[in-house]
Amino acid sequence: MYCFLSRFAKAYAQELHAWIYFTDKPNVTASIASPQSILTQKAIQRKARHGIAIDDRDVPVNQSYVAQIQSQPGITYKTQSKWFNCVHVTGLETDINALTTFSFVSSVDFADPTKMAQINNHNKFVQTTMPPLTYGNALNQINMIGLNDLHDSGHTGTGVTIAVTDSGFPNVDTNPAFNQLRNNNGIAGGYDFVAGDNSYYGDHFHGARVLSIMAAHEAGNYEGSAPDAQYYLFRTEDVATETPVELSYWVAAAERADSLGVDVINVSLGYLGFDNPAESLSYTDLDGQTAFISRGANVAFEKGLFVVVSAGNSGTSTSHPYISAPADADGAFSIGSVTATEQLSNFSSIGPTFDNRLKPNVVAQGSSTALFTENGALVSGSGTSYSAPLISGAIACLIQAYPNVTPLQIKNTVEQSADNFMTPNNQFGYGIPDFGAVFQILSTIQLEGLELNHYINGSKQFVIDLPQKHPAVKARLYNLMGQCVWNGMLENEKPLDLNSFNSGIYIFHIEDMNRSIKVVF
Structure with missing residues (x-):
């Protein structure tokens, strides 16, 4: 019991981990206006494809703030986050709390929230190496x-x-x-x-x-x-x-x-x-x-x-x-x-x-x-x-x-x-x-911009509105197992009875137009 308590006390004398959050970032407006100064072209293109705005979270942390934190006695800088505008440090509780005297520090968040949960996570990989595999495993x-x-x-x-x-x-x-x-x-x-x-x-x-x-x-x-x-x-x-x-x-x-x-x-x-x-x-x-x-x-x-x-x-x-x-x-x-x-x-x-x-x-x-x-x-x-x-x-x-x-x-x-x-x-x-x-x-989804109007009516019938130049099209119906459960011709505004199929998600592949439509019934 004594040894356990001694080791326990020693652990608490160790340095604590904390996140130091900053109040602001430099040149936010200018950086967002010139995103190539903070992001690669590939990153800019990916965001544009998905309609994701470039915002202040993309702007780097103020490095002068980081330098001032690094220079403080008893503080060990670990890394930083632009998304959360903070740095991760270790140190004694008193030394970390002293960082709040900086005007650019908005808050301090200790990793220790006074919770005492002890969960063994040392075996987190759980790996079992086995003999060499046979061909094609x-x-x-x-x-x-x-x-x-x-x-x-x-x-x-x-x-x-x-x-x-x-x-x-x-x-x-x-x-x-x-x-x-x-x-x-x-x-x-x-x-x-x-x-x-x-x-x-x-x-x-x-x-x-x-x-x-x-x-x-x-x-x-x-x-x-x-x-x-x-x-x-x-x-x-x-x-x-x-x-x-x-x-x-x-x-x-x-x-x-x-x-x-x-x-x-x-x-x-x-x-x-x-x-x-x-x-x-x-x-x-x-x-x-x-x-x-x-x-x-x-x-x-x-x-x-x-x-x-x-x-x-x-x-x-x-x-x-x-x-x-x-x-x-x-x-x-x-x-x-x-x-x-x-x-x-x-x-x-x-x-x-x-x-x-x-x-x-x-x-x-x-x-x-x-x-x-x-x-x-x-x-x-x-x-x-x-x-x-x-x-x-x-x-x-x-x-x-x-x-x-x-x-x-x-x-x-x-x-x-x-x-x-x-x-x-x-x-x-x-x-x-x-x-x-x-x-x-x-x-x-990829072709939503070219959507063909279609619907399932109250009698569980599929109806499609085809362009004038396509009065009828060859189509196949697939279930989510990839199995073709129907094939034939779809005619403009002519109902196709689906009552013989189980309810669920299906895909109509319209071969004549190389198009696919998801239907749920």
């Missing part, structure tokens, strides 16, 4: 989510950028599994936010394995979920410790991703417990609005990035089987795990969030997922860390196919395609998505 994880349909149609992520935020990427610059990626200049860059330098080809192996699920290629043996996408590699996780600064490192990486024009962020990380239990998150914090990293995920989504997050690996916990942060964020597309036979993985964290929102959003294969190690061995591993990159890559393939469709439209459509959409729950979420069906559904 990646096929199941790709086919399960219908991603093969997108690949077969030529959509493998070309022209789309994914940021991978993780614990390190050792040997990615030499690993044979990434030969094709390197030869195609698929690594756009990276940064180590923990060390504050460009040495991202090192540290913990987890990020390299996560990347392989998306980007690896071995002829005849393996294909990642988005082998032709471009990737930024951002180290935000320090496996040696567990402290709140990692939340800020992630937000800094998300901001960097936004400024670079990244389309998708993969987050195979989750946070609950910290080395100082007083700074830990509790279930009440998992409302999508409290944890700094979850708030950052929400802003990233608002900025037009698609944020894919592992749900977590706490499913077997008796004290906290729930998701972690930032999976609780409304802007996070949270991914649970199923086995190769589509059963729920026992480790997969469940919902709901504290404010009773459904989580996870969907699931993919996270048990015995085929991947490459940092040494180039083809093995399998388990964890929601490995189901998330399957979905991230699939989203990238969709964006390649439909670059003008918004992240919200993609999110909603992927959920609609899932096999549990009509009866969602907090274990599977909406279930296993079908990206082949999503590909069909999004074709209707």
